[in-house]
Amino acid sequence: MSRLTHLDENGHANMVDVSEKTVTTREATAQAVVTMTTETLEMITVGSHKKGDVLAVARIAGIQAAKRCSDLIPLCHPLMLSKVSVELLPQPDSDSVLILATCKLAGQTGVEMEALTAASVAALTIYDMCKAVDKGIVISDVKLLEKKGGKSGHWKVNT
Structure with a gap:
């Protein structure tokens, strides 16, 4: 079994040193699902929500979240x-x-956390914008779907 890379030999949390890793193209896709009432989904899709274009705001929130991932998760590299x-x-x-979020770069570490953060924050934004009209919204199935690049190569979730 692999050891946890964010712990040093004394069990203390630390940021992984990626300076010796090869720069490669890396890409990751993650998903989230937001379930709601039929009426709420219709309100979103026809554009009648009084707060505006829910999907456009959620898209921007997800993009911003990916860019700020290292500010949110303590040991993530910027x-x-x-x-x-x-x-x-x-x-x-x-x-x-x-919600499908994809992040890509040429770098020394993967972008899985950025894709997961983007999908999660986009889902939270939908929840936030719609909670006044639908108290039963559920966010589920947040998961990594695929990653490419780096030493471990290509990985895809089994469907």
């Missing part, structure tokens, strides 16, 4: 992201919004 995309896909059959 990264020069070359791409952040946040897709918000209404799913009428399940009264939900599927």
Whole structure:
């Protein structure tokens, strides 16, 4: 079993030294699902929410969150992201919004945390904007879907 890389030999938390790692193109995609009432989803998709365009605000929030990941998670490296995309896909059959966040860079460490943070904050933004009209909103299925690059190569969730 691999050891936890954020702990030193004495068990103390530390930031991993990535200075000797090779610069490679790295990319990660994560998801989150926000489930709500049919009426709330319709309000979002037809644009009748009084707070404005919920999906546009959530997209911007997700992008900002990826860029600020190292400010939120103590041992994350600050990264020069070359791409952040946040897709918000209404799913009428399940009264939900599927969020797909992808982050990319050329660097010495992966972007999984940035993608997960983007998806999570986009979901939280939908919740925040809609909580007044729907008290039962559920955020679920936050997970990494795929990562590419680095020493460990390509990984994709089993579906």
